[in-house]
Amino acid sequence: MGPPPGYGQDAPQGPPGAFVAVINGQEMGPISFEELRAHSLEGRVRSTTQVRDINGGNWFQAGAIPGLFSDREWLVTMLLSLFVGGLGVDRFYLGYTGLGVAKLLTCGGLGIWSLIDFILIVIRKLPDADGRALSA
Template identity: 35%
Template sequence: MILSSIDTYTKTNFNIAIDCASLMKGEYICPDPKYDHIDHKTQQPKGCTRENKAKVRCIAADGIKCKETGNQTFYGEIPCKWTNGYHFETTLLLSIFLGMFGVDRFYLGYHAIGLFKFCTLGFLFIGQLVDVVLIATQTVGPADGSYYIIPYYGPRLEILRSNNETFRIPQADWGYIKREL
């Protein structure tokens, strides 16, 4: 009897509306698993923008009420990879079979390189071989800066880059340590 009254008191009086954008990890699930948020045409979250962000429906933990919607749901941003219609498989097949004519580069939007490959038969077939490797490793992508459309469980690569803000851990000079021993 006492437990049920405490539970009822908690549910009615501590269900305060808060700004759900400020929730910490573990206080919400994003995206909401009840909804299909994947665009089957691009294999990315629906509404992915050029800034590689998509707004999806999220759900707050039990007992949390969001100011934005007045219930347990809110919209949050998740990372995505913006695509503009270039398929990875199509590009790779064009590079293998028609790369000597520059069709792969024309398809990706690199018209000057495509014309040069056409005039020189793929730089005497060496350029074709180089392009097959560059496209297969996803080093060369579409000219508009978008990503390839790759099946959700396909051969997607994550390219890690470092710049001046990248933190590097100092490594021990093993030759110096060996000399001391």
């Protein structure tokens, strides 16, 4: 014999840690934390993307989910790359200490490395040293 009618109706119905996100104007879900991270690295989910728990509740920005986005900002990184990228300051800021030293010693790869890094940052394809996408 099964549980009585109505038993467990207050329990969450979705998997733990699952979210619903508004991607390209459509609600998509359930999406796990790992899938959200992959979407953030692809640029489909930004820190301002609206998400909510799969079980309902209020909408909030994806940047509020701990560990999903870097604590380093995209705009700061871009400005550092533009003005002092040849000295490796942008790589130091992102947590790539070894690459920052190499970039410093080579004067940004004679400018070529600096230009490539700047382009990668502008198109949001350069994550921080922990592999997290930069916040908006």
